[in-house]
Amino acid sequence: MPDALLLLLALLSCVAGMGWFALSMDVHWSQVQGKAPHSPALVKALRLGGAGALLLSLVLCLTVDSPSIAVLVWFMALAGATLAIAFTLTWRASILGMLVFWTGPGAR
Amino acid sequence: MTSITLTPRHIASRTAVAILGGYAFTWGVIALGIALMYSAGMEFHDAEHLSYIIGLLVFLTAFLVAFATQALRKVALVLVGGGALMSALAWWVQGLIIASGV
Amino acid sequence: MAWLHTWFGLALGLVLMVVFFFGSLSVFDREIDRWAIPDTRFEPQPMPSFDKMLTPIFKEMQPDAAARAMTAPLADGPLPATFDTPRSWGAYTTHRDPVLALFASYEVPNAKDHETAIWALRTVDPRTGELLPVDRLKIGSEFFYPLHYSLTLDWKNVGYWIVGFSALMMLMALVTGVIMHRKIFRELFTFRPNKSTQRSMLDLHNLTGVVALPFHFFFAFTGLVIFAYIYFPITHTQLTPLHDRHEVLESKETGLPHDRAGVAAPIASVDAMVAEAQRRWAAKGMAGDVGFLNLTHVGDANGYVSVYRAGTDRVQLAGEGIHFKAATGELLREDPPPTVVARINEFLTGLHLQHFKHWLLRWLYVLGGLSGAACIATGLFFFVEKRKRQHARQGVSGARVVDALAVTVVTGMLVATLSMLIANRLLPDAMPAGWPLRGAMEKYLFWASWAVAGVHAWWRTAAVAEGRLAPAWREQCLAIAVLAMTAPVLNWITTGDHLLHTIGSGYWPVAGADLFMLAGAALAVLAARKLQQRAARPLAVKNVTLEAGHA
Numbered sequence: 001m002p003d004a005l006l007l008l009l010a011l012l013s014c015v016a017g018m019g020w021f022a023l024s025m026d027v028h029w030s031q032v033q034g035k036a037p038h039s040p041a042l043v044k045a046l047r048l049g050g051a052g053a054l055l056l057s058l059v060l061c062l063t064v065d066s067p068s069i070a071v072l073v074w075f076m077a078l079a080g081a082t083l084a085i086a087f088t089l090t091w092r093a094s095i096l097g098m099l100v101f102w103t104g105p106g107a108r
Numbered sequence: 109m110t111s112i113t114l115t116p117r118h119i120a121s122r123t124a125v126a127i128l129g130g131y132a133f134t135w136g137v138i139a140l141g142i143a144l145m146y147s148a149g150m151e152f153h154d155a156e157h158l159s160y161i162i163g164l165l166v167f168l169t170a171f172l173v174a175f176a177t178q179a180l181r182k183v184a185l186v187l188v189g190g191g192a193l194m195s196a197l198a199w200w201v202q203g204l205i206i207a208s209g210v
Numbered sequence: 211m212a213w214l215h216t217w218f219g220l221a222l223g224l225v226l227m228v229v230f231f232f233g234s235l236s237v238f239d240r241e242i243d244r245w246a247i248p249d250t251r252f253e254p255q256p257m258p259s260f261d262k263m264l265t266p267i268f269k270e271m272q273p274d275a276a277a278r279a280m281t282a283p284l285a286d287g288p289l290p291a292t293f294d295t296p297r298s299w300g301a302y303t304t305h306r307d308p309v310l311a312l313f314a315s316y317e318v319p320n321a322k323d324h325e326t327a328i329w330a331l332r333t334v335d336p337r338t339g340e341l342l343p344v345d346r347l348k349i350g351s352e353f354f355y356p357l358h359y360s361l362t363l364d365w366k367n368v369g370y371w372i373v374g375f376s377a378l379m380m381l382m383a384l385v386t387g388v389i390m391h392r393k394i395f396r397e398l399f400t401f402r403p404n405k406s407t408q409r410s411m412l413d414l415h416n417l418t419g420v421v422a423l424p425f426h427f428f429f430a431f432t433g434l435v436i437f438a439y440i441y442f443p444i445t446h447t448q449l450t451p452l453h454d455r456h457e458v459l460e461s462k463e464t465g466l467p468h469d470r471a472g473v474a475a476p477i478a479s480v481d482a483m484v485a486e487a488q489r490r491w492a493a494k495g496m497a498g499d500v501g502f503l504n505l506t507h508v509g510d511a512n513g514y515v516s517v518y519r520a521g522t523d524r525v526q527l528a529g530e531g532i533h534f535k536a537a538t539g540e541l542l543r544e545d546p547p548p549t550v551v552a553r554i555n556e557f558l559t560g561l562h563l564q565h566f567k568h569w570l571l572r573w574l575y576v577l578g579g580l581s582g583a584a585c586i587a588t589g590l591f592f593f594v595e596k597r598k599r600q601h602a603r604q605g606v607s608g609a610r611v612v613d614a615l616a617v618t619v620v621t622g623m624l625v626a627t628l629s630m631l632i633a634n635r636l637l638p639d640a641m642p643a644g645w646p647l648r649g650a651m652e653k654y655l656f657w658a659s660w661a662v663a664g665v666h667a668w669w670r671t672a673a674v675a676e677g678r679l680a681p682a683w684r685e686q687c688l689a690i691a692v693l694a695m696t697a698p699v700l701n702w703i704t705t706g707d708h709l710l711h712t713i714g715s716g717y718w719p720v721a722g723a724d725l726f727m728l729a730g731a732a733l734a735v736l737a738a739r740k741l742q743q744r745a746a747r748p749l750a751v752k753n754v755t756l757e758a759g760h761a
Contacts, residue, residue, distance in 0.1 A: 007570055018399075021398075022398075022399045025396065025399075027400075028399060065523075065568065066523060066524045066525075068524050068525035068526065068557060068560075068561075069523075069524060069525055069566060069568055069571065072525065072561060072571060073568070073570065073571050073574065075424050075425070076422075076425065076571065076574035076575065076577065076578055077574065078421075079421045079422040079424075079425060079574075079577065079578060079581065080574060080577055082398065082399065082421040083417070083418075083421050083577075083581070085399055086398075086399040086400070086401050086417055086421075087401065089399055089401070090401045090402070090403060
C-alpha cells in the first residue's frame with residue numbers, strides 16, 4: 001500500500017480514537033447524541049476503542065517511516081486529531097454521531 | 109505565595125534568586141557533570157551534551173522552586189553556594205585529569 | 211504559580227509570539243526563499259562535481275564587506291586585502307534546496323587570537339556553476355529563520371539570550387499552566403465560543419496549549435539544548451584545559467590532524483572520494499546522498515576531506531562521516547556508530563532542526579507552531595478581557611497598553627511579514643547608487659511596516675481604556691487580508707508564476723506559499739467579520755471575571 005495512503009489511514013485512526021475518547025465523556029456525548037443512554041459499559045467500550053485506534057495509528061506510522069520519524073508523526077497527529085474533534089464538537093457536533101452509528105440516532 | 113504580600117521588592121528578590129541563583133547552580137551542575145563524566149571515561153562531547161540536557165532541566169526546576177518556596181533565603185543560599193561549590197569541584201577534577209594524563 | 215504564569219507569560223509571551231510564528235514559517239524557509247528569489251525556482255539537484263565546478267569557485271572566493279567589518283576589531287592593525295590561507299572549504303546541500311551553499315574560512319594573519327577565522331559565503335546554481343548575485347536576500351533561511359532564534363539582534367548575542375530566556379519561560383509557563391489547569395483531560399475537547407469572551411479565550415488557550423503540549427515542551431527544550439554552548443560557555447571558559455586536551459587526544463585517535471603541517475600539498479580528486487564514500491554507505495545498507503562536504507587544512511599536507519550523508523530518512527542530522535587524506539584520497543577514518551548519548555543528543559537536536567524529508571510531518575510541525583502562537587495570543591487576549599472593564603472603572607491604562615502590544619505582536623507582525631514579501635516583488639533588481647542594497651531595503655521595510663502597525667495599534671486601542679473592544683484588531687485584520695491577496699497577485703505579475711501554472715506543473719514551493727497566503731487572507735476576512743459582529747453587540751451589564759486556573 002502506498003505510504004501516503006497508510007499515513008492517511010493513520011490520521012483517520014487518530015481522529016476516530018480521539019472522537020471515541022470524547023464521546024466517552026458525558027458532556028460531549030450529550031452534545032452529539034442528546035439524551036440517548038450513556039451506560040458505563042458503553043463508556044468503557046468507547047475508551048477501549050479509543051485506545052485501540054490510537055495504537056493502530058502508531059503501528060501504521062511505524063510501517064511507513066523509521067521509528068524516530070514515526071513517533072514524531074504520531075504525536076503530532078494526536079495533536080491535530082484532538083483539535084479536529086474539539087472544533088467539530090463546537091460547531092458540527094452531530095457529525096460525530098457517525099462514530100457511534102450502532103447506538104442509533106441521538107435522542108433529543 | 110498567598111500568605112506573602114506581593115511588593116515590588118519581593119518580586120524583584122524572587123526573580124533575582126530564580127534567574128541569577130538558578131543560573132549559578134546550573135553552571136555548577138553542568139561544569140561538575142562534564143568533569144565527572146569525562147573523568148569516568150565518557151567521550152568529551154557526550155559528557156558536554158548530556159550535562160547540558162540535565163542542566164537545563166535543573167535550571168527550570170530551580171526557577172520554579174525559587175517562586176514556590178516559603179524559605180527564599182535558604183533556597184538562595186543553596187543555589188548560589190551549591191553552584192559555586194560544584195564549580196570549584198569541577199575545577200579540582202579538571203586539575204586531576206590534566207595532571208594525570210597526557 | 212498563577213502569578214508566575216500570568217506575569218512572566220505576559221512579558222515573554224510578546225517575544226515568544228515572534229519565536230513561534232517565525233519558527234513555523236522556518237519549517238518551509240527554503241520554499242519561501244524560492245518565492246523571494248524567482249531565479250532559484252527549479253528542482254533540487256544532487257551535489258555537483260567538486261573538482262570541475264566547485265574548486266574553481268572556492269579558489270576565487272573572498273570574504274565580503276560585512277564579514278570584514280565583523281572581523282576587523284579582532285585583528286591588530288588593518289586586515290589584509292586578500293586572505294590567502296583557507297582553513298576550510300565546505301559545501302552543503304539539502305533535498306529541499308535547489309541551490310548549493312558554499313562557505314570558506316580563512317586564517318586571519320594578524321588576529322589577536324590565532325584561532326580567529328573569517329568566512330566567505332556564496333550560493334551556486336549547481337546546474338551551471340553560476341553564482342547567485344550577492345544581493346538576493348533569502349527571506350526564509352536568511353531572515354525569518356534567524357529572526358526566530360535570535361531576533362536578528364547579533365550584537366554580543368543579545369538576541370540569542372533574549373530568545374533563550376523566553377524559551378526557559380515557555381517551559382515554566384507550560385509547567386505552571388498544567389498545575390493551574392487541573393481538568394486537563396476532562397476539558398481536553400472543550401471550546402465554548404458562544405460564552406463570554408473570557409471563557410472562550412481561556413478555553414482556546416487551554417486547548418491549543420494542551421493538545422500540542424509535547425510539541426511545545428520539546429521545541430522550547432531542544433532549542434535551549436541547541437544553543438546551550440552560548441548560554442553556558444563552560445568548555446570555553448572554566449573547562450578550556452579539558453576541552454583542549456580532548457581535541458589533541460581526539461585528533462591522535464582519529465588520525466585527523468588538528469593543525470596544518472606547513473607543507474603545501476595538492477588536492478586529489480574529491481569526486482572520487484565522494485564516490486567511495488557513497489559506495490561504503492551502500493555496502494552498509496544505508497545508501498544515501500551527500501549532505502555535507504568539508505575540506506580541512508586546504509592545500510596543506512595535513513589536509514583531509516570529510517563526506518557526510520544527508521539525513522533525509524530519519525530524525526538524526528547528517529552523519530556517517532567518512533574522511534580521506536586530501537593529497538592522496540586514501541581513507542583515513544570511517545566514523546564509528548554513534549554512542550547512546552550521541553544518539554540522544556542527535557535525536558533532540560534533529561527533531562528541532564528538521565533535516566528529514568517528510569512533507570506530512572513538516573505540515574504537522576507548522577500546525578504545532580501555529581497552535582503555540584495561538585496559545586500565546588489567546589493568553590494575551592484573556593489577560594486584557596479579564597482586566598479591561600475593571601481598569602476602565604479605575605482609570606488605569608494597563609489593559610490598554612497590553613492590548614496595544616498584543617495588536618502589535620499578533621496582527622502587526624503579520625502586516626510586517628506580508629509587507630516584506632510585497633516589497634520583495636516591487637523593489638528593482640539593482641537599487642540605484644547611494645541606496646542600501648536590495649536585501650537591506652527589504653529588511654528596513656519589514657521593520658518600518660511593523661513600526662507603523664505599532665503606531666496604529668497604540669492609536670486605535672484607546673477604546674480599551676473605556677472597557678470596549680479595540681477597533682485596531684478589525685482594521686489590522688482587513689489590512690492583512692488585502693496584503694495577503696496582493697502578494698500572490700504580485701508574484702503572478704512579476705514572475706508569471708500564477709497558481710494555475712505552479713499547481714499544474716507541481717512546483718509546490720511557490721504554489722504552497724501563495725495558497726498559504728490566500729488561506730490567511732480568507733481567515734483574516736472571517737476574523738474581521740466576527741470582530742464587527744462582536745463590536746455591534748451591546749456591552750454586558752454584569753461582568754464575571756474568570757479566574758484562570760478554575761474551570
